[in-house]
Amino acid sequence: xxxxxxIVAVLLVLVLVYLRIExxxxxxxxxxxxxxxxxxxxxxxxxxxxxxxxGDNDIDKIDWxxxxxxxxxxxVISKVYGFKERKAIYRExxxxxxxxxxxxxxxxxxxxxxxxxxxxxxxxxxxxxxKDTVFSNIDYVKLNAVIENAFDKKGQKDKRTRSVIVIYKxxxxxxxYAEGFDKNSKILGWSxxxxxxxxxxxxxxxxxxxxxxxxxxxxxxxxxxxAKITTNDLLHMNSGLEWEEDYGKISDVTKMLFIExxxxxxxxxxxxxxxxxxxxxxxxxxxxxxSGILRKQFKTHQEYxxxxxxxxxxxxxxxxxxxxxxxxxxxxxxxxxxxxxxxxAKFGLLYLHKGNWNGEQIxxxxxxxxxxxxxxxxxxxxxxxxxxxxxxxxxxxxxxxFYASGYQGQxxxxxxxxxxxxxxxxxxxxxxxxGLLSGVVGSFKK
Numbered sequence: 422x423x424x425x426x427x428i429v430a431v432l433l434v435l436v437l438v439y440l441r442i443e444x445x446x447x448x449x450x451x452x453x454x455x456x457x458x459x460x461x462x463x464x465x466x467x468x469x470x471x472x473x474x475x476g477d478n479d480i481d482k483i484d485w486x487x488x489x490x491x492x493x494x495x496x497v498i499s500k501v502y503g504f505k506e507r508k509a510i511y512r513e514x515x516x517x518x519x520x521x522x523x524x525x526x527x528x529x530x531x532x533x534x535x536x537x538x539x540x541x542x543x544x545x546x547x548x549x550x551x552k553d554t555v556f557s558n559i560d561y562v563k564l565n566a567v568i569e570n571a572f573d574k575k576g577q578k579d580k581r582t583r584s585v586i587v588i589y590k591x592x593x594x595x596x597x598y599a600e601g602f603d604k605n606s607k608i609l610g611w612s613x614x615x616x617x618x619x620x621x622x623x624x625x626x627x628x629x630x631x632x633x634x635x636x637x638x639x640x641x642x643x644x645x646x647x648a649k650i651t652t653n654d655l656l657h658m659n660s661g662l663e664w665e666e667d668y669g670k671i672s673d674v675t676k677m678l679f680i681e682x683x684x685x686x687x688x689x690x691x692x693x694x695x696x697x698x699x700x701x702x703x704x705x706x707x708x709x710x711x712s713g714i715l716r717k718q719f720k721t722h723q724e725y726x727x728x729x730x731x732x733x734x735x736x737x738x739x740x741x742x743x744x745x746x747x748x749x750x751x752x753x754x755x756x757x758x759x760x761x762x763x764x765x766a767k768f769g770l771l772y773l774h775k776g777n778w779n780g781e782q783i784x785x786x787x788x789x790x791x792x793x794x795x796x797x798x799x800x801x802x803x804x805x806x807x808x809x810x811x812x813x814x815x816x817x818x819x820x821x822x823f824y825a826s827g828y829q830g831q832x833x834x835x836x837x838x839x840x841x842x843x844x845x846x847x848x849x850x851x852x853x854x855x856g857l858l859s860g861v862v863g864s865f866k867k
Contacts, residue, residue: 448505453679455486456499460509460517516745554592567860581848584762611827614758619806623788657796661695664704683749685713705755712754739764769833769842817859
């Protein structure tokens with residue numbers, strides 16, 4: 422009996438050691454993710470706590486957290502089995518921000534100035550409903566079957582698609598939503614936000630205010646080998662800087678998103694482990710560094726906040742869109758862009774039309790070609806803050822397709838050769854995108 426007790430005691434000690442070394446350090450990230458997710462989902466999209474916990478937060482380890490919503494203070498508090506309390510505060514115009522104990526919630530803050538223009542035109546260029554259009558070259562029976570197949574059947578949780586919209590020649594030819602979601606639901610794009618951030622540089626370059634081919638304006642790099650990194654390298658994720666992008670553990674990206682006060686600094690401090698313009702490495706830290714570079718292009722913080730909306734989001738009628746900020750007031754350009762499915766589709770249409778929005782050139786045509794041109798050493802998979810199919814990642818989809826892509830299977834896919842945009846929003850990385858994309862294109866009669 423004593424021997425059994427000793428074995429049990431040893432096993433218990435080993436379990437406690439494992440929990441202390443492997444699990445306890447992750448609790449900050451778990452409760453941080455949960456607090457941020459609940460605050461954004463509830464205050465931006467009016468989702469109930471139950472809906473968020475059973476939908477957005479029902480993923481490995483995140484479901485350990487318990488959450489409390491304070492409606493009066495617009496605050497969410499999350500803990501993991503009573504440990505590692507984290508808070509996220511919601512502020513109108515800025516979205517939800519994960520905060521630490523030093524953050525002054527009473528301090529006045531600036532918000533972006535938004536402009537909504539009521540245009541008596543149908544979607545996508547105005548506020549009216551989309552016009553029904555039937556195209557003779559589309560097999561609608563086949564198309565609708567493809568869209569239906571993108572969604573789970575009742576009681577299933579495999580595909581976890583929340584919305585799909587297909588736009589051909591500026592007309593909606595297919596659209597479907599999961600139960601509880603509709604065309605007014607705001608959905609987090611995660612890394613699709615990177616494509617928005619990159620676009621800001623295209624707009625600045627068209628205005629003659631920025632040259633992406635010049636050296637990146639980072640003072641900390643001036644005296645070492647990192648001084649050779651250009652903004653072009655950063656846009657291409659081809660800087661050669663160290664970065665670990667792993668959402669399943671404590672890594673550079675999870676520490677940045679759920680611990681850091683100023684997310685624009687995370688990549689700045691990383692050493693060079695490759696050669697600029699010759700070492701591709703996907704990095705959310707790089708995109709937030711780009712957000713920081715954008716901030717420095719304006720004399721005031723208000724101008725920086727306004728620019729994203731006045732020059733792009735409001736300009737093309739993405740009125741539901743919001744890019745959330747970190748504690749330092751920077752747009753989290755890597756990850757925290759929200760919008761309705763219709764508005765995400767407008768962003769895709771802007772690129773389909775090479776920067777032209779109903780007659781106004783938002784960025785030069787050459788910029789659309791630039792973002793869709795393969796980055797050196799990416800094997801044809803990446804351009805400039807956009808993913809590409811040039812390398813054949815989706816073997817049955819057109820090679821000229823390029824797309825904004827986000828964690829858990831968000832996608833805005835642009836098909837220049839087919840005058841087509843497809844948006845899929847969901848909660849599963851395992852989703853069959855090759856089947857959806859090729860199926861939609863395959864519904865076009867030859």
